[in-house]
Amino acid sequence: MSELKTPQELGTEKIGKLLIRYAVPAMIAMLASSLYNIVDRAFIGHGVGSMALSGLAVTFPLMNLSAALGSMVGVGSGTMISLKLGQKDHKSAQMLLGNSVTLNVLIGVLFGVFSLLFINPILRVFGATDVTIGYAREYMTIILAGNAFTHLYLGINCILRSAGHPNKAMIATIGTVLLNTFLDYLFIMVFHWGIKGAAIATVISQVLAFIWQCFQLSDKSELIHLQRGTYRLRGDLVRNIITIGLSPCLMNVAACFVVLLINRGLLKYGSDVAIGAYSIVNSIGFLIVMMVMGFNQAMQPIAGYNYGARQFKRVLKVLYLTMFFGTIVTTLGFAIAEFLPGMCIRIFTDDPELTGIAMVGMRLTFVVFPLVGSQMVTGNFFQSIGMPGKSILMSLSRQLLLLIPFLLILPRYYGINGIWYSMPVSDFLSVILGVSLLIPQVRKLKKQA
Amino acid sequence: MDKHYCICIGRKFCSGGRNVAAIVAEKLGIKVYDRDLLKKAAQNTGFSEKFFDEADEEKTRKGLRSLFMNHLGTNGLSNNYLSNESIFNMQSEAIRKIHETEDCVFIGRCADYVLRDSDRLLNVFIAADVDDRVARVIRHAGESMTQSKALSLIEDIDRKRSSYYNYFTGRTWGDTAVYDICLNSTTLGYDKCADIIVSLAKEKLGI
Numbered sequence: 173m174s175e176l177k178t179p180q181e182l183g184t185e186k187i188g189k190l191l192i193r194y195a196v197p198a199m200i201a202m203l204a205s206s207l208y209n210i211v212d213r214a215f216i217g218h219g220v221g222s223m224a225l226s227g228l229a230v231t232f233p234l235m236n237l238s239a240a241l242g243s244m245v246g247v248g249s250g251t252m253i254s255l256k257l258g259q260k261d262h263k264s265a266q267m268l269l270g271n272s273v274t275l276n277v278l279i280g281v282l283f284g285v286f287s288l289l290f291i292n293p294i295l296r297v298f299g300a301t302d303v304t305i306g307y308a309r310e311y312m313t314i315i316l317a318g319n320a321f322t323h324l325y326l327g328i329n330c331i332l333r334s335a336g337h338p339n340k341a342m343i344a345t346i347g348t349v350l351l352n353t354f355l356d357y358l359f360i361m362v363f364h365w366g367i368k369g370a371a372i373a374t375v376i377s378q379v380l381a382f383i384w385q386c387f388q389l390s391d392k393s394e395l396i397h398l399q400r401g402t403y404r405l406r407g408d409l410v411r412n413i414i415t416i417g418l419s420p421c422l423m424n425v426a427a428c429f430v431v432l433l434i435n436r437g438l439l440k441y442g443s444d445v446a447i448g449a450y451s452i453v454n455s456i457g458f459l460i461v462m463m464v465m466g467f468n469q470a471m472q473p474i475a476g477y478n479y480g481a482r483q484f485k486r487v488l489k490v491l492y493l494t495m496f497f498g499t500i501v502t503t504l505g506f507a508i509a510e511f512l513p514g515m516c517i518r519i520f521t522d523d524p525e526l527t528g529i530a531m532v533g534m535r536l537t538f539v540v541f542p543l544v545g546s547q548m549v550t551g552n553f554f555q556s557i558g559m560p561g562k563s564i565l566m567s568l569s570r571q572l573l574l575l576i577p578f579l580l581i582l583p584r585y586y587g588i589n590g591i592w593y594s595m596p597v598s599d600f601l602s603v604i605l606g607v608s609l610l611i612p613q614v615r616k617l618k619k620q621a
Numbered sequence: 622m623d624k625h626y627c628i629c630i631g632r633k634f635c636s637g638g639r640n641v642a643a644i645v646a647e648k649l650g651i652k653v654y655d656r657d658l659l660k661k662a663a664q665n666t667g668f669s670e671k672f673f674d675e676a677d678e679e680k681t682r683k684g685l686r687s688l689f690m691n692h693l694g695t696n697g698l699s700n701n702y703l704s705n706e707s708i709f710n711m712q713s714e715a716i717r718k719i720h721e722t723e724d725c726v727f728i729g730r731c732a733d734y735v736l737r738d739s740d741r742l743l744n745v746f747i748a749a750d751v752d753d754r755v756a757r758v759i760r761h762a763g764e765s766m767t768q769s770k771a772l773s774l775i776e777d778i779d780r781k782r783s784s785y786y787n788y789f790t791g792r793t794w795g796d797t798a799v800y801d802i803c804l805n806s807t808t809l810g811y812d813k814c815a816d817i818i819v820s821l822a823k824e825k826l827g828i
């Protein structure tokens with residue numbers, strides 16, 4: 173969001189106060205999206221069965237891929253729209269909104285149709301077996317049929333945020349989660365529709381959220397609203413949207429590739445059940461990571477503004493404070509995973525075999541989590557002081573560059589545990605990388621302060 | 622009608638746009654804003670001038686690198702105030718402020734787009750023959766500059782100016798339809814260019 177006036181308070185107000193004020197809305201949004209994952213998986217695990225959970229986990233890479241394309245259009249058009257609104261160029265902002273709707277429909281439908289045509293081979297590549305493919309296909313067929321709506325809903329939420337309506341975007345996010353929870357319960361527990369019920373619940377809640385968004389955006393008195401004549405794609409706009417959106421898109425594609433490697437590894441050295449166990453460990457990890465991301469998002473404007481204004485003392489202060497909060501969150505996650513793993517896993521399943529594997533996975537994956545908090549904050553810090561290169565290196569190293577080689581090598585020696593090991597090992601190495609990048613930067617800032 | 626008028630001059634690299642602007646400004650007794658704009662913007666926001674300089678029109682990163690460096694890691698959720706987009710917005714605000722307080726000539730920096738709603742704006746583009754521009758580059762840079770190096774420098778800077786302008790404005794840099802008048806400084810000479818601009822400005826801007 174580019175606001176025209178840089179809020180003065182960023183340079184004067186107490187850092188702790190600012191950080192909390194900016195963090196709360198960001199955290200709520202982040203929590204909502206990770207709760208969505210947990211709720212879906214919990215209902216499927218308890219209401220349908222542990223094999224269904226594995227079937228669901230097999231579809232993650234495909235869902236990631238779809239999200240990658242969605243984020244391309246969403247971030248691209250969101251950034252462009254806030255730029256145009258900053259210039260009071262409402263006509264162009266309007267055109268961008270219309271174009272992004274068309275792009276979302278186009279990409280959503282094409283991706284949905286293409287994936288449906290090749291659904292069997294795709295799921296096999298992602299780690300489906302004869303046991304799980306039935307669940308995966310049943311779930312994915314419905315999700316893909318509603319794929320265009322998913323893209324529209326997420327894309328418009330990005331735009332609402334950029335157009336100065338972060339609250340409306342938040343209402344849509346939270347509303348979708350609540351609705352999905354209720355429908356999950358209704359379809360799975362009451363109607364016994366099985367995994368299909370979870371998919372239908374997801375699609376219905378997104379369609380309804382999209383309809384609500386359309387109402388919000390049809391108010392003619394608003395700065396930007398849906399308008400006839402803006403939907404025809406314009407080459408220059410599409411090019412700009414894709415140029416900006418390509419990088420977040422590639423990040424998501426990379427995430428998809430990693431999940432694919434993990435799923436296949438778990439299948440090769442373990443079983444279908446292990447894939448389900450990973451989905452449990454993953455949703456708990458995701459929840460913790462997302463909470464740190466909430467603090468990171470709050471840090472961005474504060475650190476960026478003060479760096480620009482050369483108030484380096486305040487820059488360092490917000491860095492330290494965010495690292496402190498980040499570490500508290502990840503340490504809390506660590507403590508729960510190491511000492512109360514059973515409690516977390518019971519949210520998803522009662523199956524003793526699944527619980528056993530998930531317990532081992534959880535304990536191993538979270539071993540260095542207390543350190544991960546500061547690593548994530550460091551990466552984001554570089555982003556917010558205008559050094560995206562270092563920031564990318566850091567986030568790629570933890571999730572991709574360091575992880576992939578270990579994922580390929582360690583299982584050869586340690587079997588399935590090798591896959592769990594590779595996560596803390598790459599986490600630890602990326603912490604070292606982060607520290608060695610951060611220390612010289614902090615020294616420089618201290619000297620200038 | 623706006624209180625103050627402005628003349629926005631777009632130009633190809635080494636086409637003498639700045640010389641023409643200087644003559645125009647002298648004749649009308651007004652100020653030229655070129656890189657000074659960045660300084661003004663910096664003063665307004667309390668930001669260091671360095672950031673405006675890094676995001677200036679000839680420094681935008683090119684190609685694949687720009688994709689990765691400028692937007693990787695952005696998620697549209699928060700703004701760190703140091704992105705090229707927000708720097709551009711702050712600079713635009715400085716342009717608007719100057720336009721509100723004095724008559725002046727703006728060189729580049731998309732001022733014509735920023736002030737597009739003004740009814741006292743003359744939008745000019747200055748070009749020149751390539752041979753002439755190459756000769757100018759060599760004259761400025763001295764002995765070490767070769768013919769081919771000068772040519773590729775010209776192409777490079779023009780490309781950067783163009784992608785900067787097109788990205789931020791949605792218009793096409795150097796497209797005749799964007800400007801009120803396009804002049805060739807090789808065939809007309811700086812003085813004649815300036816004369817034409819001044820007389821057009823007097824007629825159109827009600828000076």
